[in-house]
Amino acid sequence: MTTRASRKQEFVLPLGNDEIRIIVSAQRRKSMRLALTKEGDVDLRIPLGCSKQEVLTFVRKHEDWLLRQRHEFHQHNRQQQSGVYVRGRELPWEISALDEFLVTDHAVWVPADWSQAERESALDQWLRAEAKTEYRLMIERWWPAFADFAEQRPTLRVKKMRSRWGSLSQKGYINLNLALMQMPEALMELVVVHELCHLKHFDHGPGFKRLMTACLPDWRQRENELKAFSRLIRY
Ligand SMILES: [Zn+2]
Secondary structure, X not given: OXXXXXXXXXXXXXXXXXXXXXXXXXXOOOOOEEEEOOOOOEEEEXXXXXXXXXXXXXXXXXXXXXXXXXXXXHHHHHHHHOOEEEOOEEEXXXXXXXXXXXXXXXXXXXXXXXXXXXXXXXXXXXXXXXXXXXXXXXHHHHHHHHHHHOOXXXXXXEEOOOOOOEEEOOOOEEEEEHXXXXXXXXXXXXXXXXXHHOOOOOOOOHHHHHHHHHHOOOHHHHHHHHHHHHOOOOO
8 A cells, every 4th residue: 555645736827828727746756747637727747846947847848739638628618518509599508407308499408417429319319300390391381382393292301411401302202401400490491492493493593593582582592591500500
């Protein structure tokens, strides 16, 4: 059994645009050792009898490493804290006192012990279920305007897509991006109407544009909003 002599000291050091708290423990050891704690502070172990000047020199020598670590720490933190978009509203993650997953108008509630991956996967499942209902209702609402152009209403498929918001297949499917659930309803509607217009016009020519204008007079403005919004969300 060994006992370890240990003394702790703290000081704050300016580093780049950042300030970093350094917790120094003097121990019976031969060399200095630097690590970042979970809280983003620096844990520095030094041999007994080291001067403050030696400590500062050592820290300065490892400034680049520290800056990198801090940058990663901040990024990770931002990911943990920043909210998610649901129907065009940014909702924060909140810890549920009831220990359950729940989406309200004001927050996405999650059990305290869930990892970020667990949160995202539960939200994904929830969004998918909502999307199936909401996209279907939106298609049903617009169907009377398009019923003459097709024998049958296309079948909805909700997909995760990187490059498209929606598409209409010749085989009778309307594919809609899951990410539209993160957007305001007016933008989801824009994509649904756009795809339904392809039942009559396969290209984006003048006929297509006239039909779009007849359905949604402000469709061009909505397209600009869609572009702007797509930069806010992750998909
Ligand atoms: Zn198109």
